[in-house]
Amino acid sequence: MYTPAEEKRLFELSKQLLAGDATASITEKALMLREALNYADWKYYVQSEPVLADVEYDQLFKMLKKLEEEHPALQTADSPTQRVAKGLSERFPAVPHLVPMLSLDNTYNAEDLLDWDRRCKELAGDEKITYCIEPKYDGASVSVIYDDDLLVRGATRGDGVMGEDVTINVKQIKAIPLSAKLLKYGIKQIEIRGEIVIHKSVFEAYNKGRIAEGLAPLANPRNAASGTLRILDPTEVRKRGLNAVLYSISDYTLADNATQPKELLTHFDSLTWLYSLGFPAPAKEMVLRNSIEEVIQYCIDFEARRDDLPFEVDGLVIKVNSFALQDKMGMTSHHPRWAVAYKFKARQATSKLRRVEYQVGRVGSITPVAKIDPVPIGGVTVTSVSLFNEDVIKEKDLRIGDTVLVERAGDVIPYIVKPLTELRDGTEEPIVYPTQCPACGSLLERQPEEAAWRCINAGCPVQVVERIIHFASKDAMDIRSLGAANVQKFHDLNLLPDIPGIYTINWDSVKTMEGFGEKSVTNLRQAIENSKSQPLHRVIFGLGIRYVGETTAKTLASAVAHITDFYDWDTEKLTSLPDVGPKVATSVADFFAREENRKMISRLEDAGVNLVNDHRNLKPADGALAGKTFLFTGSLSQFKRSDAEAMVEAKGGSILSGVSSKLNYLVVGEDAGSKLEKAKKLGTVIILTEQQFLELAGNN
Numbered sequence: 001m002y003t004p005a006e007e008k009r010l011f012e013l014s015k016q017l018l019a020g021d022a023t024a025s026i027t028e029k030a031l032m033l034r035e036a037l038n039y040a041d042w043k044y045y046v047q048s049e050p051v052l053a054d055v056e057y058d059q060l061f062k063m064l065k066k067l068e069e070e071h072p073a074l075q076t077a078d079s080p081t082q083r084v085a086k087g088l089s090e091r092f093p094a095v096p097h098l099v100p101m102l103s104l105d106n107t108y109n110a111e112d113l114l115d116w117d118r119r120c121k122e123l124a125g126d127e128k129i130t131y132c133i134e135p136k137y138d139g140a141s142v143s144v145i146y147d148d149d150l151l152v153r154g155a156t157r158g159d160g161v162m163g164e165d166v167t168i169n170v171k172q173i174k175a176i177p178l179s180a181k182l183l184k185y186g187i188k189q190i191e192i193r194g195e196i197v198i199h200k201s202v203f204e205a206y207n208k209g210r211i212a213e214g215l216a217p218l219a220n221p222r223n224a225a226s227g228t229l230r231i232l233d234p235t236e237v238r239k240r241g242l243n244a245v246l247y248s249i250s251d252y253t254l255a256d257n258a259t260q261p262k263e264l265l266t267h268f269d270s271l272t273w274l275y276s277l278g279f280p281a282p283a284k285e286m287v288l289r290n291s292i293e294e295v296i297q298y299c300i301d302f303e304a305r306r307d308d309l310p311f312e313v314d315g316l317v318i319k320v321n322s323f324a325l326q327d328k329m330g331m332t333s334h335h336p337r338w339a340v341a342y343k344f345k346a347r348q349a350t351s352k353l354r355r356v357e358y359q360v361g362r363v364g365s366i367t368p369v370a371k372i373d374p375v376p377i378g379g380v381t382v383t384s385v386s387l388f389n390e391d392v393i394k395e396k397d398l399r400i401g402d403t404v405l406v407e408r409a410g411d412v413i414p415y416i417v418k419p420l421t422e423l424r425d426g427t428e429e430p431i432v433y434p435t436q437c438p439a440c441g442s443l444l445e446r447q448p449e450e451a452a453w454r455c456i457n458a459g460c461p462v463q464v465v466e467r468i469i470h471f472a473s474k475d476a477m478d479i480r481s482l483g484a485a486n487v488q489k490f491h492d493l494n495l496l497p498d499i500p501g502i503y504t505i506n507w508d509s510v511k512t513m514e515g516f517g518e519k520s521v522t523n524l525r526q527a528i529e530n531s532k533s534q535p536l537h538r539v540i541f542g543l544g545i546r547y548v549g550e551t552t553a554k555t556l557a558s559a560v561a562h563i564t565d566f567y568d569w570d571t572e573k574l575t576s577l578p579d580v581g582p583k584v585a586t587s588v589a590d591f592f593a594r595e596e597n598r599k600m601i602s603r604l605e606d607a608g609v610n611l612v613n614d615h616r617n618l619k620p621a622d623g624a625l626a627g628k629t630f631l632f633t634g635s636l637s638q639f640k641r642s643d644a645e646a647m648v649e650a651k652g653g654s655i656l657s658g659v660s661s662k663l664n665y666l667v668v669g670e671d672a673g674s675k676l677e678k679a680k681k682l683g684t685v686i687i688l689t690e691q692q693f694l695e696l697a698g699n700n
């Protein structure tokens, strides 16, 4: 797509535009902004190597938007601003595919592949076959059409002949270019097939958010992708962060004046070419093999590392590489004869649903958990499957004694797909949802807008234990060795009645307990002692206020000098904080208004726990580097490391100690070594020079 020289030019152009240095006419400036943003999207979504910080991207985007608003004539159909859909789409009209979208025949083992190879050879006659292998992406199929270099349509598979016109949503997917230089190759119109996918990490983060809001998580990345594609609100589609892989050209027509049209001879070359034009083709994930034995070996090796990919894959697709041979071999009404799917071992299995247990969470939400006969799925024995909430049980019409289909998609938690109702014999019994808390017997309540039933007894023993576990956990007060098992033990022996009780444990009693020697007690006491000086945001997060996650806890901590300042805050004042909506504000205000919570806070203070915002971890949510993580490496010449680190923190960012997926920026000085290597390998870290860092931080 971009030559190294072009990449350099576009990177520098972005920086110039950000610095306001670009002297150009408004027409040129709009063009430059479009180029810079399209390049940034391609780097981010197709290459997974971001070149701009989020704030920088937003800045360029706003500049272009403003320019187009002031001069509507400058707006083009492929402007990145056109991805932002206005209003809601009412429904998706049915549209015909240019070429029917067929399915693939499946194979499951070496023998099946050998059979298929034999059939291919019979059809190919004397011609030698080369196979192209690529992942079988587990998402939602899509076809996109470009006409006169512009993306004009995106459609779902539908019944294969007719699909749904989801153009408006497809335009929200930044991996799919809004325009491409196809006319240059003599191509007027082209239809390309592919799969809309969702990164496993994006999917997990999305589900975390749903769970935090009391909603049932989506079952797997595939359902998430296909569901999202049909959402009627394009802004929501955009938020979900979909990605795409385009893996075959199904049709194209040449322009009338095409002098030297692009010659497409093989599948491999056609995808390499698409990739070079900026399309998210699986150029890096496809391989060629000259014999079926090599294909089989590749399939076996690949299956072993299927979980390493950022997307869910359910197999591999093997295609005859030569287009001439493909044409010769043809297709059945169902599938092409020149391609086959090799399906990985199912991560589904059936089992019997024996009973449902009800778990009480930290804030009292009741989660039903199905206990099933142990069944191995994808190398793990599954015995418990969360049912999330009562609605899920009702929607699926689950009954005790049902044979159920269980799926474990990749690293994703197992879930029940459906009961196999055809196997029912009449002995199945309905699941009776409890009306009382299984731990303390209090009556359960359910708010009309919530999915979960809750035990509202704050003294409920299970909730108390869960709250202590959360307070001591790694992301809160980080009291190592005070994990779930020890908390439960101490609580059972009345040594740890509640959160502040952590700081008044009777150690003489602990020493008499089995498994608590001198050394482990010393370590535990030290860890508890250390936790007293944790920054305020960790305390706030640890208190387990409903809807207050780590980010909100930081926002809250940075807004006060002492935690008790919140005693005077009302919901209105709380909602004035960034990212605090009415729901969070009500929950926070409620929490600090309660007498028992004020007592708890005062006991923590008496114990010597830091409740002051000492600005060490002040994270102004609107700071230039808010929420971003940094690491400095190599010898720095423009500033002292300690000063730069202080600057990062003052502007809302934080410093990490090593290169990991959590790192956003690595600032490199002279002779940077292994950290730089590792960051490059990871591909998700933005690498900055000292000068670039200063620009980003807004300090020249």
Ligand code: IVH
Pocket: 102, 103, 104, 134, 135, 136, 137, 138, 140, 141, 142, 193, 194, 195, 247, 248, 317, 336, 339, 341
């Ligand atoms: S080729 C005519 N290649 O698998 C052949 N399909 O049953 C068209 N899929 O719904 C399919 N990854 O959406 C092809 N690399 C890949 C694929 C792939 C996933 C999906 C496709 C289709 C299903 C086949």
